[in-house]
Amino acid sequence: MGSRWTWRFLALPGVAWLGVFFLVAFYAVLCVAFGNQDTLSQPVPFWNPLDWNVGYVLDVLSNFRHGGQFLTVSIRTLEFVAIAMALSLAIGYPVAYFAARHSGRWKGLVLVLLIVPFWINYLMRMLAWINLLSANGWGTRILHDLGIEQLFIWTGLLSTRGGWLDGQPSAVIIAFVYGYVPFLILPLFAALDRIDQRHIEAARDLGASPFSAFLRVALPLSVPGILAGCVLVALPMFGDYYTPDLVSASTKTTLIGNQIDQFTRQGSEKVTGAVLTMLLALVLLLLMFYYLRTTRRAAQEAGA
Amino acid sequence: MSWLRNPWGEPRVLAVVTGLYILWSIVPVAIAVLFAFNNGRSRTTWQGFSVRWFTGATGSVFHDPELQGALKHTLILAVICVGLAVPLGVALALGLQRWRGPGGGTINTVMLLPLVTPEIVMGVALLLLFLRVFPNIGLGTPAQAIGQVTFTLSYVVVIVRGRLTSIGREYEEAAADLGAPPRDQLLRVVLPLLAPAIIAGAAVAFALSIDDFVVTQYLSSDASTTTVSMLLYASARGAPTPALNAIATVALLITLATLALAFVVYRRFASGKEAAQVAALEV
Numbered sequence: 001m002g003s004r005w006t007w008r009f010l011a012l013p014g015v016a017w018l019g020v021f022f023l024v025a026f027y028a029v030l031c032v033a034f035g036n037q038d039t040l041s042q043p044v045p046f047w048n049p050l051d052w053n054v055g056y057v058l059d060v061l062s063n064f065r066h067g068g069q070f071l072t073v074s075i076r077t078l079e080f081v082a083i084a085m086a087l088s089l090a091i092g093y094p095v096a097y098f099a100a101r102h103s104g105r106w107k108g109l110v111l112v113l114l115i116v117p118f119w120i121n122y123l124m125r126m127l128a129w130i131n132l133l134s135a136n137g138w139g140t141r142i143l144h145d146l147g148i149e150q151l152f153i154w155t156g157l158l159s160t161r162g163g164w165l166d167g168q169p170s171a172v173i174i175a176f177v178y179g180y181v182p183f184l185i186l187p188l189f190a191a192l193d194r195i196d197q198r199h200i201e202a203a204r205d206l207g208a209s210p211f212s213a214f215l216r217v218a219l220p221l222s223v224p225g226i227l228a229g230c231v232l233v234a235l236p237m238f239g240d241y242y243t244p245d246l247v248s249a250s251t252k253t254t255l256i257g258n259q260i261d262q263f264t265r266q267g268s269e270k271v272t273g274a275v276l277t278m279l280l281a282l283v284l285l286l287l288m289f290y291y292l293r294t295t296r297r298a299a300q301e302a303g304a
Numbered sequence: 305m306s307w308l309r310n311p312w313g314e315p316r317v318l319a320v321v322t323g324l325y326i327l328w329s330i331v332p333v334a335i336a337v338l339f340a341f342n343n344g345r346s347r348t349t350w351q352g353f354s355v356r357w358f359t360g361a362t363g364s365v366f367h368d369p370e371l372q373g374a375l376k377h378t379l380i381l382a383v384i385c386v387g388l389a390v391p392l393g394v395a396l397a398l399g400l401q402r403w404r405g406p407g408g409g410t411i412n413t414v415m416l417l418p419l420v421t422p423e424i425v426m427g428v429a430l431l432l433l434f435l436r437v438f439p440n441i442g443l444g445t446p447a448q449a450i451g452q453v454t455f456t457l458s459y460v461v462v463i464v465r466g467r468l469t470s471i472g473r474e475y476e477e478a479a480a481d482l483g484a485p486p487r488d489q490l491l492r493v494v495l496p497l498l499a500p501a502i503i504a505g506a507a508v509a510f511a512l513s514i515d516d517f518v519v520t521q522y523l524s525s526d527a528s529t530t531t532v533s534m535l536l537y538a539s540a541r542g543a544p545t546p547a548l549n550a551i552a553t554v555a556l557l558i559t560l561a562t563l564a565l566a567f568v569v570y571r572r573f574a575s576g577k578e579a580a581q582v583a584a585l586e587v
Contacts, residue, residue: 006486011399011411014392014457018414021454024437025429032432045436095325098318110322117329119563121515123536124552128336130540131549137348138335165541182329232420239422242517246540257424264428265522270435277428281421288420292413 029281032274033057043270060275070259070276077255080169081237084176088233089226091177092184096225099185100192114189118182125179126246133164133171133247140164167250175247176237183236184229191225192218224294231291238284256280337556340549347546357550365550370527371535375551377445378514378531379558384449385456385513390506392453393460394498398490400461401468418455419462426455427522434523444525451519456512460505467501500573507566511559 031045034052038044046052063070095114103110117125132139140162143149152158157170164171195218203213241257256276263273340358344351358365365371400412418426434447441447475497476489484492495502517533524534532555539548 007399007402009399010395011403014396014399014415014461015411017392017454017457018411018418021430021433021450022418022426023414025426025433028432028437029429032436043432043436045432091325094318094321098315098322102315102318103322110326113326113330116560117333119511119515119559120333120556121517121533121536121552121559123517123533123540124336124556125333127536127540127548127552128332131336131339131347132332134348139332178329178332235420235422239424239518241424242537246537249541260424260428264431270432273428274432277425281425284422284425288417291420292416 026281029274029278032271033278035271037269037271041269041271043274056271057275057278060272060279070256073254073256073259076253077238077257080173080176080253080255081234084173084180084237085230085234087173087177088181088184089230092181092188092229093226096185096188096192100189101195111189114182114185118186122179123242123246126175126243129175129178130165130246135162165247165249167248167252169248169253171247172244172253175243176240179243180233180237183232187228187232188222188225191222191228195221228291228294231287235284235287235291238280333556336549337553339546340553342546342549345545347543347549357545357547358554363545363547365547365554368547370530371547371551373528374530374532374535375554377529378533378555381445381449381452381520381531382510382513385452386506386509388449388453389456389460389509390502393457393505393509394464394495394502396457397461397464397468398494401465415458415461418458421455423455423518426451427518430454430519431522442525443523444529447523447525448520448529448531451523452513452516455516455519456509459508459512463505463508464498464501467498471497500570504566504570507562510562514555514559 028045031047031052032043033056034049034054035043035045035056036053037056060070062068064074065071099107099110099114129139131137134140140149143152143164144161149158149161152170153161158164158168160166199221200213200217203217204210208216239257239260240255241261244253244255244258260273260276260280263269263276267273339347339350341353341355342351343354343356354360356364359367361367365375396415400408400415403411430447430451431443434441434443441450476493479489479493480486515533516531517537520531521534521537524530530538532551536548536552
């Protein structure tokens, strides 16, 4: 239809929108991070890259040295994300595997039930746990009666009885798993669903035991889905500040997201906040492009 | 572990794990909904059934000015967001799909980036943009709407493009052979065929807007720009009554009803598999 310019004309408003509100917005972060601040510590961005001032970036980087506050917080963030990701995978893989390969005629229903949490407001899901785990909540009582509370106290994961929401790293990690595991299950489901049953049957015919057929055929074929799912849960966890705020509200669980939130939105030091945002975005950009590349490749393979 | 010995038999262990997971993921929310109907001020002790936190004369969702304001603002933002993101997204999807020549790949990547950018990064970027580049817009409702459109746009594009790929170009070529001018090919052939994807895109944009928290919070100005999500964040720990559960329940019902409706419409016009992909946002 029409000349190719017609299509470009149609794309123009959307492209302009993303240009201004996405790309220019990121450029603004750089210009603030490499800018200055006035006497009221409000940011004074430097729009010309030739004027950029590295002073605040160096200040923040020096705080990453041994014993610095940002180093402690970053290591804690990495720890929390790594543990939550591993737990999400341990829970999500069997669920996705069952849903994709063994749910039979219940597949549609199981899929809907796996999608529903995805569409329930994240904060409402946190509210649900806050109600359950408050000092006299139903969850706290059940965990006490089942002896799980005692188990957590013995292992040092909980410091006081009923104190689930009093600044426990374990509570933040469990909330992360609860909050983000649906983001891992869905891409994993898609990857496992695509595996051709005949590959596994071929392995069995050639004498592989069911377990080694899983280990040496199904599992390797699902690795792209595992990685995509892990990236999809890691990205929002790295930028999360509200989960620790809600289930812990303690400096013992301050993550990099909390630090950025304090500096920028709540705001006294927006320049420092912009530097931290820029550094976080740089690190995560690798993960983001990795994910986009793998999904594009998967789409091409599906189309071919 | 019988499924290890025979993965084609009944994988009972996996079925149990999946069942427990589904219970774990849904029951806590169901209990939070239940407590919205508590006939008392406690959010942890059941005191009988009542709808007082929805319709009661004081402190209920429909009579408390703060709760009512938050619900209204959430819905206003969602309507603006759909109104802007859908036309922009449909046009961008059409343009990108047929884009020939340089620039297409770059635009495509930029279009996909908002889908994977952590919300705090986008929140900070937009906050600084409205404080320093567009101080005349500043923070508040317009900024919140613009921020939400910026990330929902990509979802609309991805959904519409999936449908464009599956309908192919035969119909519009047929229309062209029969002498339809380009404008008619677009308005009378392509857009009607895209209708299910447009409806699905609108529903997804609506739901994303209602559930959004970070970008909306970063771009808020005063109490009048508080949404339901922001209210949940601000008072989840200290909320005095189950009215908070009630307002969350109302928002949840609106979101799920919108998506369910769109799902049914989409299934009516497109294949079930396509509909499932849209629902799972893995197009």
